[in-house]
Structure formats: structure tokens, C-alpha cells
Amino acid sequence: MGIISSSTRSIEQDRSDIQRMFAAAKLGNWGEVWRILGTPGRPLKPYLINLVPEDRRWGLLQQAVWWNNHAAIRTLLQFQACDKTLKAKDGISEKGPTGGNTAQQIADLFGYLEASKIIQNHITPESEEDIETYYDGNSSIENEEYGLFRLTLAAYKGAFHPSYVDKTKQLPVLLNDVFKHVNTGKNWIAVRDKVSQSLYPACKEASNVVSQCTTKLDFYKMIVNVYTDETTQLYTYLNTALRRQRDTGFKPTANDLALGPYILMFHLLLFCWRNLVREKTKTHRKMKVSARDLAKYQPGTKFTWLSFVSSSVQQQCAQIFPSCAPSGDLEVHFIIDNSGDSQWQPLNIEDYACYTEKERVYPAGAQFLVKGRSTKTGVPTIQLKLLGSE
Incomplete structure (x- = not known):
């Protein structure tokens, strides 16, 4: 159920590819990098391009700058998935600290003016941040x-x-x-x-x-x-x-x-973690969403919330945080039945939270059934049932 219910068959292969790819980049062997990552026209594993693994402080783009390899820099930037804003982990090079620096900033630090210009002039497509909350599970x-x-x-x-x-x-x-x-x-x-x-x-x-x-x-x-x-x-x-x-x-x-x-x-x-107790009573969740998103929450439909979801056991404590929701100006109130046994029951985090809001948080990937829908004082109210997995 939810986003994390399928198998784990890619982990070991991806682990091996990550190690090989970053070892090759460190040595300036970009041919091996392209064999794993693919090419801009035929990407094989584009989801690896912005990675900085546990034993590295720089990503591939910073490593290409290290070698002052203009061809490698251009090739990486041609990948649709390439994020030139990738920042380095905390660390120091022979030219000084590079923690939090982008590839362009590292190029400037090393005096690689042409490399810096290549990155600066590359136009990155804007990322779509207002992703709708409702996810029906029909993924690729x-x-x-x-x-x-x-x-x-x-x-x-x-x-x-x-x-x-x-x-x-x-x-x-x-x-x-x-x-x-x-x-x-x-x-x-x-x-x-x-x-x-x-x-x-x-x-x-x-x-x-x-x-x-x-x-x-x-x-x-x-x-x-x-x-x-x-x-x-x-x-x-x-x-x-x-x-x-x-x-x-x-x-x-x-x-x-x-x-x-x-x-x-x-x-x-x-x-x-057993210190966090599962909540079995009803919880309340308030959000601001787009009209298109709101229209999808219809009785009888099942959906997944891919993110962590904060809620409250008291309606008056349920806060609306527009900054953590997709863009939209329609307020909606969810009332969630958590009575059935489920690994995704919300957890009581009150003892460790910054604010006392009677907060209960659902793990990522919880799935729900829309049981009913009404409007109270002009605000849509949607009744949900948390679906079980145990």
C-alpha cells in the first residue's frame, strides 16, 4: 500500500552503479560515467545525476569543474534532470571552503572562468513545485x-x-x-x-x-x-x-x-520507534488547495498522500500552512477515521515538537478512502478512512 509497498530490487544495482560512477568521475573517466548515467539523448539513470552519496562531498557537476572539463560540464547540463543549483556538502579544498557552493561558485573559486561562464549561461527549466496532494497510485x-x-x-x-x-x-x-x-x-x-x-x-x-x-x-x-x-x-x-x-x-x-x-x-x-504512540481516534487536517486538486476528493475514491501529513486530534488546533501545500486558495477540512489497524496510523509527536498543537503525523505513503463530502460554513469538509495494511 502506498508509495513504499513494492519491491527493493533496484537498491543493490544502484548502489554498485553509484560507486562505479563516482569513482570514475573522481579519476576524470567520463566515458564510464556516460555508460552508467546514459547520454542526454538516451538517459539510462537520470535520477542519479544530482546525487551526492555518503562518501562524497561533491556531485558530478562539481567534479567536472574540478577537472575543468568543459565537454563534461556541457554534457551534464544537457540532461533534462541536471540541477545546476546542486550544492556541495561542508568541506575544504586547497582553494578554501566549498561547503554549500554550487558548481559555478567552485569554478569561480578555482579561477576557471570559462567553466563558470558555461554554467552561468545554461538556462535550467523551472521546477514545478505546486504538485497536487491527491495521488491515485497510477504511476509509471x-x-x-x-x-x-x-x-x-x-x-x-x-x-x-x-x-x-x-x-x-x-x-x-x-x-x-x-x-x-x-x-x-x-x-x-x-x-x-x-x-x-x-x-x-x-x-x-x-x-x-x-x-x-x-x-x-x-x-x-x-x-x-x-x-x-x-x-x-x-x-x-x-x-x-x-x-x-x-x-x-x-x-x-x-x-x-x-x-x-x-x-x-x-x-x-x-x-x-516505540516512543511514538499510534493515534486511533479521529484527526483533523486543514489545507489550502487548488480547485483541480479539491475536485478529485470524491466519495468512494482511494488515494495516497505521498508526503508526511500533519494533523491534530482537536479541530481547533488544526492549523493551515499554505507554505507547505500546493498553490491554491481553497480551504478544505479533512476529518480522518484512524480506527482500523494500519502501519500508517498517525503518530503522537507532541513530546518532541516545537509547538503544542496536539499534532499527529502520518508516515509518508498513507492511503485513504473518501467516505463522504459536505460543506460547512462555506468550507468543504471531507470524511476520510485510513486504510489498513496489517
Whole structure:
């Protein structure tokens, strides 16, 4: 059920390809990179182009700048999925700090004026951020196979799940295995470091507080806490990243991939951490959506919310956050029945949240049935039933 119910057969192969591709780029062997990534006209794995894996600080575009290889820079930029705003993880080169720098900024730092000009003059298509909330599950094979969870596990496998991934294992089962590894001994320390390093280009504030956790409990608490910190807008970025998984031929942005390890860790806690208690009563969710999105929530239909979903057990505490919803000006009130047993029941995060809103959060990929629809005081009210998976 939901986005994370299919198999895990791509993880080991992607892991191998990521390692080979970045080893080749480090040596300036771009022929090997194209054999794995493909070419702009025939992309094979475009979802890897904006990746910075766990043992690297730069992406492919920054590595091409390192070599001052104009042909490689141009080829990478010709990929539709290439995100030239990709930022480096925290680090220092012989020319100085490069943490948070784009490929163009690194070219400027190294004095590679022509490389900088090539990147600067490249026009990147604008990314569509107002992705609708409603997802009916009719995705392409690319989406089912290469979701953000799978790609994160492939890129950060050493920290999250160093042992071999059985290709027949369903992803929910694998996630339980991943949490067992993270939760064992001092394995959480490596995960903390990788989550913090990956977060740095996307959200320095969250990266800093995560890196300072000195115990496993503090680390877990902080992962939950930063999600609720409205000053960073982290929840906006990560939920956009999760909703983007619906796109045909999943092509995550640099920001999506930088958030991947944090998103995975937060999802693991919602799924597996016993300190968070499942909510079985009704919850309330308020959003602002577009008319097109709202029209899809019709009685009898089933849909998936691909992102994490915040809700409240008290209607008066349910807040509307337009900044974390798709663009739209229509207010809608969801009343959700969580009484059936389900792995996607919302979790009580009150003890670790920044604000007291009686908040309950659904793991990413929860599926619902629309039971009814009405209008009260001019506001559409939609009755939902959380569907079970146990």
C-alpha cells in the first residue's frame, strides 16, 4: 500500500552503479560515467545525476569543474534532470571552503572562468513545485522502482543498511531491518553524521542541531523536532520532495536528494520507534488547495498522500500552512477515521515538537478512502478512512 509497498530490487544495482560512477568521475573517466548515467539523448539513470552519496562531498557537476572539463560540464547540463543549483556538502579544498557552493561558485573559486561562464549561461527549466496532494497510485514503472527511499538507501547504504538487500524483500520489511541496524549499539552515530552532512546544503540550521546530538535518544528527538520547526521551512521542502515521486520518470532535484537521509530517518521513527504512540481516534487536517486538486476528493475514491501529513486530534488546533501545500486558495477540512489497524496510523509527536498543537503525523505513503463530502460554513469538509495494511 502506498508509495513504499513494492519491491527493493533496484537498491543493490544502484548502489554498485553509484560507486562505479563516482569513482570514475573522481579519476576524470567520463566515458564510464556516460555508460552508467546514459547520454542526454538516451538517459539510462537520470535520477542519479544530482546525487551526492555518503562518501562524497561533491556531485558530478562539481567534479567536472574540478577537472575543468568543459565537454563534461556541457554534457551534464544537457540532461533534462541536471540541477545546476546542486550544492556541495561542508568541506575544504586547497582553494578554501566549498561547503554549500554550487558548481559555478567552485569554478569561480578555482579561477576557471570559462567553466563558470558555461554554467552561468545554461538556462535550467523551472521546477514545478505546486504538485497536487491527491495521488491515485497510477504511476509509471520508473516511479515504482526508483522512489526517494530506495535511492537514499542505495546512496547511503553503508550507514543505514550495510548488509546485502534481498531483492525479493518488500520495502516496509526492509525499513524495519534498517531501523534495527540504526538502533543497535552505536550505529546511530554514523547515521547522525551522514544525515547532518547531507542536510547541510539544504538546511544548515537543521544540519547543525542534528550534528550536535550526543545520545541516540537526543538524535531521535531532534529528527522529530526539526520537522516541526517552522522557521527552517524544512517540512515544506521535504514534503515537496516526497510528492515529486509521482512524476513520470522520477527525476529528483539536488535538494530532494540532500534531504533524502533525513526523510528516511524521520520515516523510520514514525514507522518503528516505540516512543511514538499510534493515534486511533479521529484527526483533523486543514489545507489550502487548488480547485483541480479539491475536485478529485470524491466519495468512494482511494488515494495516497505521498508526503508526511500533519494533523491534530482537536479541530481547533488544526492549523493551515499554505507554505507547505500546493498553490491554491481553497480551504478544505479533512476529518480522518484512524480506527482500523494500519502501519500508517498517525503518530503522537507532541513530546518532541516545537509547538503544542496536539499534532499527529502520518508516515509518508498513507492511503485513504473518501467516505463522504459536505460543506460547512462555506468550507468543504471531507470524511476520510485510513486504510489498513496489517
